[in-house]
Amino acid sequence: MDLVRERAVRAALFAHLDSVAAIADSREMPWDQTGSFTFAGERFTVRQERGRGINKPKNLEAALSITTAYTPVGQRPPYDDPVGVDGFQRYHYEGSDPEHFTNRALRACFTYSLPLVYFVGVARALYAAIYPIYVVADDPKKAEVTLSSIEISTDANIDPVMRQYAQTLTRRRIHQSLFRADVLRAYESQCAICRIRHRTLLDAAHIIPDSRPEGDPVVPNGIALCKIHHRAYDANYIGIRPDGQVRVRADILDEHDGPMLRHGFQEMHGVQMLTPRREEQRPDPLRLEERFAEFLDASQAGSN
Ligand SMILES: [Zn+2]
Structure with missing residues (x-):
């Protein structure tokens, strides 16, 4: 895998999303403005066409983004991506086959410490973009990965202060991104x-x-x-x-x-x-x- 290229595309994507967010004055991004972006003359798919899923662009080896669909109030989400007992956010595989190409692409983010974008649906055709997000653990048995805002080992031996910091920061980043949408919906x-x-x-x-x-x-x-x-x-x-x-x-x-x-x-x-x-x-x-x-x-x- 060309890690230099994989990293360069990600850095360019985060900068691109920063500029979309600056224009909109919000991290909430209209779906039609985040379909793809161009870097060094090459076009990359930014997120899945469908509501939810793992996006592995055909010209990259690892996943570039994951998406959780918007669920209207009172409806059950088709997938439930809960917070695990360790306090970190989880994301389910696509289907249950760990070797499916999208799940392998997501695992590559874990193996090579490649950050991605987490899109969370906040209203119809409106998504909060949370980045960078790292895949810090992979559990093929449960068909899910663990997400964190900073690169950290989820090993039980890790310094508890550092673990607490990573959990708090991740929750805060995710909640901050969803705060506007949650408040506007409530009112x-x-x-x-x-x-x-x-x-x-x-x-x-x-x-x-x-x-x-x-x-x-x-x-x-x-x-x-x-x-x-x-x-x-x-x-x-x-x-x-x-x-x-x-x-x-x-x-x-x-x-x-x-x-x-x-x-x-x-x-x-x-x-x-x-x-x-x-x-x-x-x-x-x-x-x-x-x-x-x-x-x-x-x-x-x-x-x-
Ligand atoms: Zn007013």
Whole structure:
């Protein structure tokens, strides 16, 4: 196997996906923009045409990507790729024959430490691209491999601190990539403050910022907000009380300006935020309380 070439194609693919993500301002990628890419004058298939599967481009020896299909809410996934008892994400072979060419191509990623892209369906024809992902173990008996964001041995003798770090990092990378989709789905693609319904204008805002240890990328720490309300929430122009009532900073309530300030901010003062139907997806009141205290502090400290 030409490992230099295999690695060069992967590095180019990650750079290509970085640029797609930068344009879209998201790691969620439309299916029609990730079919293939060109490197050194050669075209490579980036992912499977079908919803789920292992992609081994015909001009490479090892798999370049794996995909988990989008499953509409309430439907059972055709395959279940669970987290193993060791805390690492698993991915099932295609079928049960370990010698099938796609499964061999996936095993080659393990043998030669070649990173790949993990596409996870987050909505119809929309996929989160998680990369680099390493195959760190192969279990032909169970017909599955183990995935990790960093190269690490899953050997039982490995330093437990390092193992814990790899598990946490992998989970975080996967969850971060899925956070926006999970939050937008919970809020049915609507800003929780102004109700605007255009997905391209929406973000998944963190209640507790992800730079802090308790700022997990989980739905109860998220709120779907349009871009302007997201910025305003992060900058403490707007606060959300633990009971879900929206508050606008006093000096902004007193300001005189155009329609955006009037309708977008002043009229939002006192409205009840929109919350997800499912209770376990609603904002965590303790996190809201902690965050609202910061809003009050910032309000007292004055405007900027
Ligand atoms: Zn809004």
